[in-house]
Amino acid sequence: MTIAGSRIEEKLYQNRYLVDSGRPHIKVRPHQKPSANLLALTRVCPAQCYELTDEGQVEITADGCMECGTCRILCEASGEIEWNYPRGGFGVLFKFG
Amino acid sequence: MIKEKFDAIVVGAGMSGNAAAYTMASQGLNVLQLERGEYPGSKNVQGAIMYANMLEKIIPDFRDDAPLERHLVEQRLWVMDDTSHTGIHYRSDDFNEAKPNRYTIIRAQFDKWFSRKVREAGATVLCETTVTELVRDGKDKVVGVRTDRAGGEIFADVVVLAEGVCGLLGTRARLRQMPRPKSVALAVKEMHFLPEEVIEQRFALKAGEGCVIEAVGTISRSMAGLGFLYTNKESISLGIGCLVSDFASTMESPYVVLETLKNHPSIRPLIAGSEMKEYAAHLIPEGGYKAIPQLFGDGWVVVGDAAQLNNAVHREGSNLAMTSGRIAAEAIVQVKSRKRPMTKQNLALYKTMLDKSFVIKDLKKYKDMPALLHTNSRNFFTTYPQLMSQAAQTFMRVDGTPKIDKEKATTTAFIKARSRWGLLSDVVRLAFAWR
Numbered sequence: 001m002t003i004a005g006s007r008i009e010e011k012l013y014q015n016r017y018l019v020d021s022g023r024p025h026i027k028v029r030p031h032q033k034p035s036a037n038l039l040a041l042t043r044v045c046p047a048q049c050y051e052l053t054d055e056g057q058v059e060i061t062a063d064g065c066m067e068c069g070t071c072r073i074l075c076e077a078s079g080e081i082e083w084n085y086p087r088g089g090f091g092v093l094f095k096f097g
Numbered sequence: 098m099i100k101e102k103f104d105a106i107v108v109g110a111g112m113s114g115n116a117a118a119y120t121m122a123s124q125g126l127n128v129l130q131l132e133r134g135e136y137p138g139s140k141n142v143q144g145a146i147m148y149a150n151m152l153e154k155i156i157p158d159f160r161d162d163a164p165l166e167r168h169l170v171e172q173r174l175w176v177m178d179d180t181s182h183t184g185i186h187y188r189s190d191d192f193n194e195a196k197p198n199r200y201t202i203i204r205a206q207f208d209k210w211f212s213r214k215v216r217e218a219g220a221t222v223l224c225e226t227t228v229t230e231l232v233r234d235g236k237d238k239v240v241g242v243r244t245d246r247a248g249g250e251i252f253a254d255v256v257v258l259a260e261g262v263c264g265l266l267g268t269r270a271r272l273r274q275m276p277r278p279k280s281v282a283l284a285v286k287e288m289h290f291l292p293e294e295v296i297e298q299r300f301a302l303k304a305g306e307g308c309v310i311e312a313v314g315t316i317s318r319s320m321a322g323l324g325f326l327y328t329n330k331e332s333i334s335l336g337i338g339c340l341v342s343d344f345a346s347t348m349e350s351p352y353v354v355l356e357t358l359k360n361h362p363s364i365r366p367l368i369a370g371s372e373m374k375e376y377a378a379h380l381i382p383e384g385g386y387k388a389i390p391q392l393f394g395d396g397w398v399v400v401g402d403a404a405q406l407n408n409a410v411h412r413e414g415s416n417l418a419m420t421s422g423r424i425a426a427e428a429i430v431q432v433k434s435r436k437r438p439m440t441k442q443n444l445a446l447y448k449t450m451l452d453k454s455f456v457i458k459d460l461k462k463y464k465d466m467p468a469l470l471h472t473n474s475r476n477f478f479t480t481y482p483q484l485m486s487q488a489a490q491t492f493m494r495v496d497g498t499p500k501i502d503k504e505k506a507t508t509t510a511f512i513k514a515r516s517r518w519g520l521l522s523d524v525v526r527l528a529f530a531w532r
Contacts, residue, residue, distance in 0.1 A: 011373070014373060044351065046352060073277075087227055088244070091140075093134065094141065094377055
């Protein structure tokens with residue numbers, strides 16, 4: 001997505017991550033139709049980890065996740081997502097914070 | 098992995114965790130601190146302004162070697178619409194004192210320093226270790242933690258939960274509820290690097306002096322929110338935070354909101370030519386006094402952001418975190434020195450001591466403020482800022498319109514936007530929430 005001449009990928013590119021390959025710390029449970037909150041994550045997640053598929057379901061790629069917890073606050077209680085911290089040492093590593 | 102039993106385990110190495118670990122270790126307790134990041138600070142995000150008084154109470158000579166960016170001599174409070182800002186600025190040479198009161202800091206660097214002090218005080222600090230669960234005995238007392246390391250059960254008399262705003266452990270163990278979307282804000286920020294002298298020129302600062310801007314208005318797009326710009330030595334922290342519930346209902350994208358702020362004509366020249374080196378996001382507790390959970394129980398206490406201890410009105414968080422960490426630690430030291438067990442009854446001392454401090458007193462003062470601002474966000478964050486800008490422009494612009502007509506136009510605009518009753522009720526409710 002292009003926003004005022006700068007892409008979210010370009011922002012995230014500045015960050016340091018140690019991705020725990022094959023062990024994503026957030027998972028979206030299989031669903032037919034996303035709830036309003038889950039759908040909102042496709043726009044509200046600050047790292048744009050959530051995307052709407054052509055079939056109308058919400059998917060996550062957690063590699064750029066900054067572990068803010070917004071999606072947990074919005075969607076964990078309903079059981080739509082499963083949220084854990086990455087294993088020790090993995091995930092985002094803020095240089096400045 | 099670790100066979101010995103500790104006096105205390107501190108989960109998390111942010112402001113509250115470091116304050117607690119330092120205070121207990123320097124009083125001779127055998128402390129283990131666990132941090133999931135690669136180094137202390139690697140998961141922490143803050144604006145950031147650090148208040149000297151609260152750190153002095155923990156490490157009096159911190160100025161000798163703490164990584165401090167700039168001491169603040171000027172604060173600008175802005176109300177913005179799309180093309181302008183109206184501001185109250187306070188700048189004083191009195192802030193150029195031997196021991197300045199407020200500093201900007203960069204958390205990753207500051208937290209590393211603080212953690213070094215914790216280790217020097219005698220605590221064991223273990224990074225790259227995620228605590229996954231609390232361990233309880235048959236009577237439901239917390240007796241230790243389980244980590245993601247092999248054989249990861251570790252035991253202690255008391256566990257200090259300094260796990261931050263998300264607070265997975267405490268919420269999963271049902272010690273407290275997960276924060277609601279309307280009681281947390283999502284803040285995004287960028288670090289913009291510029292040469293030291295350029296920052297000093299743009300804000301008219303002498304070496305070491307700092308300036309901060311905090312702003313409300315149309316920048317938050319009708320959401321309850323706050324924009325901020327803090328000057329560091331050779332960088333500018335620029336960001337904006339809005340309530341998670343407002344993000345969810347408006348479907349605004351935080352990075353779009355941030356881009357709009359960056360491109361605002363009052364902000365853009367301040368960061369022109371800078372190099373952006375990091376983009377961060379973090380939650381901020383905004384629920385205030387009414388959102389404070391149970392703070393202690395059998396074998397545990399909770400401190401800092403995890404306990405929702407944040408003063409949204411004054412934008413203070415790290416000082417409440419440090420102070421709650423220190424006070425919890427002092428309470429634990431007292432219980433221990435009396436050779437009493439770390440039961441709920443005995444750990445109630447933490448709450449008693451915290452109630453007497455500025456932490457709870459300040460939050461109590463503003464207990465009705467979150468509800469007022471959050472339920473009337475459109476009025477407070479869009480309508481009034483727009484009215485204020487229009488009023489200022491009408492007042493400033495000289496165009497031959499008689500002044501009496503200008504004043505009438507401004508009064509009419511306010512009444513039209515909010516009605517007489519609406520204006521009166523906003524003033525009264527604000528006054529009551531503030532007192």
